[in-house]
Amino acid sequence: MTTTDPNNVDSDGDGWSDEGDDVDDNPTQWEDEDGDGYGDQFNGFLGDSCPGDFGHSYIDRFGCPDTDSDGWSDLGDAFPLDPTQWADRDVEVYGDNVNGNNIDAFPNNPTQWQDSDGDGY
Numbered sequence: 818m819t820t821t822d823p824n825n826v827d828s829d830g831d832g833w834s835d836e837g838d839d840v841d842d843n844p845t846q847w848e849d850e851d852g853d854g855y856g857d858q859f860n861g862f863l864g865d866s867c868p869g870d871f872g873h874s875y876i877d878r879f880g881c882p883d884t885d886s887d888g889w890s891d892l893g894d895a896f897p898l899d900p901t902q903w904a905d906r907d908v909e910v911y912g913d914n915v916n917g918n919n920i921d922a923f924p925n926n927p928t929q930w931q932d933s934d935g936d937g938y
């Protein structure tokens with residue numbers, strides 16, 4: 818890393834010259850070791866929750882691996898291989914997203930997941 822040099826510009830005002838700043842236009846970030854675009858300073862704006870792992874999650878954590886590219890980190894995604902589902906409140910392997918695959922008709926009841934006759938039971 819290079820500290821601010823009078824001959825170099827620090828356009829985001831973070832104390833690091835643009836030449837040595839891995840995260841442009843973010844005054845709270847200056848280093849991005851894994852190169853995913855989220856800075857390693859966790860407490861700064863868009864701080865990387867997984868600074869040692871390249872990732873593009875942005876909903877529950879910034880910068881963590883997101884295998885199915887749905888925005889949820891693999892750590893916070895109940896279905897890390899299905900981009901149409903990410904939550905399962907009752908933990909019975911049917912998803913809570915009504916527009917996704919393998920929909921849970923009863924997301925708060927772990928003993929029920931399908932309503933084949935449409936009667937609500």
